Amino acid sequence: MPVSTRLRRPRPAPDAPEASASPGTTGPGEPPADEPSGRLARWRRDRPRAARNLRLTVHVLAAVLVVGALLLPNAGGALRPNRFTRIPAEAVIGAVLLLVLPRRPRTVVAALCGTGIGLLTVLNLLDMGFTEYLGRGFNLVLDWELFDDAHAYVADTTGGTAAAAAAAGLVLAVLLLVVATALATVRLGHLLHRHRDRAGQGALVTATAWIACTALGVQIAGVPVAADRGADTVREQARRVVDTLRDEAAFAKEARSDTFGATPPGQLVPGLRGKDVVLAFIESYGRTAVEDPVASPDVTRTLDARTEALAKAGYRARSGWLTSSTYGGSSWLGHSTALSGLWIDNQQRYRTVTTAGDHLTLTEAFRRTGAWDTVGVMPGVQKAWPEAEWYGLDKVYNAFELGYRGPKFSWSTMPDQYALEAFERLEHGRERDRPLMAEIILTSSHQPWAPLPELVDWEDLGDGSVFHAVHDAGKQPGDIVTDTTASREEYGRSVAYSVESLTRWLERYGTDDTVLVFLGDHQPIARVSSSDASRDVPVSVVAKDPEVLEKISGWNWTEGLTPAKDAPVWRMDAFRDRFLTAYGSTPHPTTG
Structure with missing residues (x-):
């Protein structure tokens, strides 16, 4: 009887290498x-x-x-x-x-x-x-x-x-x-x-x-x-x-050294005793605002007109350039660099110096004398701000403490004109036992530059409700954010508005003893200033007292509110020491 047999395909060993399968397949009966x-x-x-x-x-x-x-x-x-x-x-x-x-x-x-x-x-x-x-x-x-x-x-x-x-x-x-x-x-x-x-x-x-x-x-x-x-x-x-990790330790040591860290109070800024000193930062006020062919026409017209108007009111100005530690944003890095004399170009440095250091700021130098009240007007601050103590500010007015009831203008919580009027009402215009040192942050020139506020009659400012009509008639961010030319134009308009608001406040409310120092914190974003733009920002000192400007004559700054193209350029961290020295402060260094 014949025996039938069935040939069976050998079963591969469990550990057979995958390479045994022919190229282009993954094994018998298995899809790719x-x-x-x-x-x-x-x-x-x-x-x-x-x-x-x-x-x-x-x-x-x-x-x-x-x-x-x-x-x-x-x-x-x-x-x-x-x-x-x-x-x-x-x-x-x-x-x-x-x-x-x-x-x-x-x-x-x-x-x-x-x-x-x-x-x-x-x-x-x-x-x-x-x-x-x-x-x-x-x-x-x-x-x-x-x-x-x-x-x-x-x-x-x-x-x-x-x-x-x-x-x-x-x-x-x-x-x-x-x-x-x-x-x-x-x-x-x-x-x-x-x-x-x-x-x-x-x-x-x-x-x-x-x-x-x-x-x-x-x-x-x-x-x-x-x-x-x-x-x-x-x-x-x-x-x-x-x-970054190396810099953290090195900067902490650097921050402990201070040219004026041990200067006795009586030897700090004696050349400004009796003066109300107002130090104002204008958001994104950079060299681009003065020199860019699209952005600058409104700004330069305003600077020239306001130089002339202030001169008629008895004020003179000198202007130069500072190279900011930041660019396009992070304004607080520029503020802290200018006021501390330290190069603060990242968040770690900012945290180090504001939370764990006692490095002397320019505003703290005034407070330390006991001869000035120090205040901050911060319309951009909308939460707790513990840095006030490091800055040496006795009182800080944030966005909710200035009495504003009008609309926000994009990021800016209120128009600069209103913030300055509130400063006048709450501090500068009050009867005082001693002069005032104020730090003011102006925010109307913050991107995206739409809608923009406009100057109104100072008598009509009230609680800011007057700006509702201005806001509603303005452009919206979507109108300009995708248009580089429009952004440059509106940026120039915003800076012109901030400069005019500040200088009109000075013309209206300033006295023979008012000294105004104002500067930009950084250049605008690269889409407006260009990718190869410098980090330079304008800085100006304005006063009626000729001795105030005489003390900085050695700086060789340009007369007026518009710094010349070839005016001196300093790093922003050099400003504190030069300012303190010019107005009679005596160095007494501390070391880390």
Whole structure:
């Protein structure tokens, strides 16, 4: 009786290497790694050409996303086609690594690499944004808390609902970007493995080309063909972190040294005894406001007209330039630098000096004498502000303590004219036992420069309700934020308004013993001032008493409110010591 037999295919050992499968497959009866089963699989079987085209399109998009992310520069001005015609070293190394790994480790490694690429892309985009607004890259150690400020700015400008939606959209976009780069890298890893022979040859050729281009310095349109942008991003971010950590300790020691730290009260600013000294910062009042052909016409007209009007009222002015420690924003860094004599260009330095230091500020120098009352008028402060004690201010009026009942003008809580009138009513115009030293922050020239306030009759200011009509007739932020020329024009108008409000206050309420010092805190954002703009801001001293200006004659500043182009330029941290010295203060240093 014949015996029938059935040939059986040998079952592979559990630990058989994946490489035993023929190229282009993932094992008997197993669908390709990137091909799902179910309804989509049936669609692919029924429409093979469409499925093949779709698969090819997804592969191409995945490659474009990963390679584009690896080549993405970290500056908006560098976003040009030639930046994406390069060979990224990280892609070559990643391809070789994924080719030699088995399936599971390959998937894990590809997902981790893709996540890393997505995070590096986010860092590059943050660098672009920070450079556009603050003139510097993103700092992993210091800048996270600035997102709260950005959210508050958007809420103040466009409303809480829009700010919440923008924040949610931004978080979602970041998550989608990271997930997309991770999935794209996994897909490319499986694709490479299914075509290992050709992929290996391609990786070898590409690596050879990268080495050759590096050795020969081959360029396309002035940009090297061989690239390692991902590694550049990692190195740059690591350098910033290390520099920040080193700077923290060095700056803490520097802040303990002070040229006037031990000066006796009787030897501080004797040259200004009996004077009311008003020190005003004008938001975003930079060199651009005076020299930019689009922004400056309104400003220069106002400066010239107000110089003439003040001269008729008996005032004279001298003006120069200071180089700010910040750019485009973070105004408090400029304020603290000018008043402390320390270069405070990041949030860590600001925290160090305001919370743990006793470095003498210019306002504290006046208070320490016992000869002045010191006050701050801060319409931009809308929460607790413990820095007041470090600044040496006996009394601070925040946005809610000036009696304003009118509308907000974008970010600015009230028009500068109203803030100055409130200062007159609450402090400057009162009968006093001793003179006044006041720090005033004027905010009407804060971006986005729409809507803008206009001067009204001082007698009509009241509680500010008069500004409702002005606000309603003004432009809205959306009218100008996407238009660079319009932004420059409105920026110039806003600065002109702030300067006119301040100088008209002086003309109206100043006395023979009033000394006004006003300056910008920083330049406006790069979209208005340009990416290569300086960090210079104007500074002016105005007084009736000729001796006040005579004491600074050695500064060689320009006569009037408009500093000449070639007027002296000092770093902003030099102002405190020069001011104290000019008005008779005697140095008594303390050391760290």
